[in-house]
Amino acid sequence: MTGSGPGPGPEHAGTQAEPEERGPAIGRGPRLVVAAGLVWLGSQLLVQRRSKTARHGAGALELPGGKLERGEGPRAALARELGEEWGPQATELTIGSVADVLHHVYPSPGPEVILIVLRVDARAWSGQRWRERIEPEPGVEVVAFELDELPLDEFLAADRPFMAAVRDGRVAAWMGQC
Numbered sequence: 001m002t003g004s005g006p007g008p009g010p011e012h013a014g015t016q017a018e019p020e021e022r023g024p025a026i027g028r029g030p031r032l033v034v035a036a037g038l039v040w041l042g043s044q045l046l047v048q049r050r051s052k053t054a055r056h057g058a059g060a061l062e063l064p065g066g067k068l069e070r071g072e073g074p075r076a077a078l079a080r081e082l083g084e085e086w087g088p089q090a091t092e093l094t095i096g097s098v099a100d101v102l103h104h105v106y107p108s109p110g111p112e113v114i115l116i117v118l119r120v121d122a123r124a125w126s127g128q129r130w131r132e133r134i135e136p137e138p139g140v141e142v143v144a145f146e147l148d149e150l151p152l153d154e155f156l157a158a159d160r161p162f163m164a165a166v167r168d169g170r171v172a173a174w175m176g177q178c
């Protein structure tokens with residue numbers, strides 16, 4: 001995909017609104033706290049393509065993960081989401097350190113997202129092994145990319161600056177277990 005690319009809500013420039021541009025609180029989208037995994041195969045990253053029928057960001061690339069449930073910590077949320085999205089074997093992957101905390105406001109009526117990105121060690125699934133272990137939920141496609149081949153424009157807008165930093169080696173994909 002090109003240009004502003006996919007993202008929740010209507011297509012706009014994909015830029016983050018300045019506080020004074022956000023307008024009154026009434027009518028703003030929800031603020032979501034999300035845990036997401038930077039899943040490292042050793043030389044590649046595993047990401048997923050959102051369902052073509054998703055309510056927002058249909059067909060966009062994203063990191064596996066989802067919203068924290070009430071009282072749930074980010075690691076527990078990510079382990080749960082990996083199991084829901086990629087099947088039971090994904091819950092055995094090692095969740096490591098926090099790679100970054102992202103904050104993005106999607107154009108209305110999209111959400112404001114606080115994304116806690118955690119490194120995930122999937123080196124035991126390198127080569128093609130991940131294909132035998134992952135049972136993606138319906139509609140979701142899991143894809144492996146070499147770092148320098150990450151198609152930044154196809155990621156959800158919140159992820160793009162971060163994925164550029166990963167691609168360029170400014171953020172390490174794996175740093176050992178914390």
Ligand SMILES: Nc1nc2c([nH]c(=O)n2[C@@H]2O[C@H](COP(=O)(O)OP(=O)(O)OP(=O)(O)O)[C@@H](O)[C@H]2O)c(=O)[nH]1
Nearest residue numbers: 008034036057062063064065066067111113156158159
């Ligand atoms: N999992 C994931 N979510 C992301 C990423 N980047 C990003 O902006 N998000 C946003 O964070 C939210 C994640 O919530 P979710 O996964 O539980 O929700 P969803 O939109 O897939 O489905 P749902 O709202 O119908 O449950 C979505 O608004 C999604 O657009 C990402 O890299 N991974």
